[in-house]
Amino acid sequence: MTKTEYSDAGTYFRNRFGSKVYKAAISLDxxxxxxxxxxxxxxxxxxxxxxxxxxxxPKNKSVKDQIDSCISALARKVPDNTRYIAYFQSFTNTYCEVSYLEEKIRQAFSHDLVCAVSIATRPDCLPSGMISMLSSMNRIKPVMVEFGLQTIHEETADLINRCYKTSEYDEAVSALRSEGIEVITHLIFGLPGETEEMMLESVSHVARSGTSGIKFTCLYILKGTELEKMWRDGKVSVLTRDSYFDIVEKALKILPPDIIVHRLTGDGPKSILLEPSWTKDKRSVVNYINGRFKKRGT
Ligand code: SF4
Structure with missing residues (x-):
């Protein structure tokens, strides 16, 4: 059977930075x-x-110490010339003073092994002063911005309590791209009430939005979330491995080759992950992906 191709982030970063690139996850206050x-x-x-x-x-450690911890944890598994993207991951990393985030980005950039930063945030938390600062940082080393859009459908956005409009995402992508800043958009497949058609409509919309990259994940049920209660009440179910990757395959066929796929599925934190159980065996998921999908150009 012919494998479905996608433009993977590993190849993209290797071509761009000349070495293997990993993400070092950072927490800010x-x-x-x-x-x-x-x-x-x-x-x-x-x-x-x-x-x-x-x-x-932990967010009480300095940016440098957080990067160094990540590098030490990976040291024996990665090649010597590996470089890192400092990934400001937890919560909304532009929901702060512009000067605070600028200082943290400068600290990350001053680390010799950091080749770029990636900033997870919401499209409704990007005032013009923040975009100007990100734009000036982007002239020092690449800055990427990641949005957890999850869906374009407002009824689902209301149900998941996203609390911003899809139009705000469209405007933020356009503003960032006009400054030359790369945008990575996250989508979840399997949100409550969504049909496959709705999920693929989200993919088509994102493909037209101007995003530079995309991350797919299946819906996870994590302990302590509102979703856990809905799941325990029988109001939510999760996708099987095959049904999830059937949707991913259709999504990849929609995407133009210049949109980089940063993730085909997520990696839920095992300590609080309830479902889907098939995601817990990472090695078997990787083998499944390699058997079904092909990185473009390999
Ligand atoms: S997923 Fe939603 S609640 Fe959680 S940090 Fe992002 S915007 Fe906030």
Missing amino acids: VTCPNRDGTKGTGGCIFCSLGGSGEFSS
């Missing part, structure tokens, strides 16, 4: 407007108490 009452309370229904940053280091 920020929260989220969807948790502190500014936009909502309780957060998105799938979001854990760690603000989707369970793989990051």
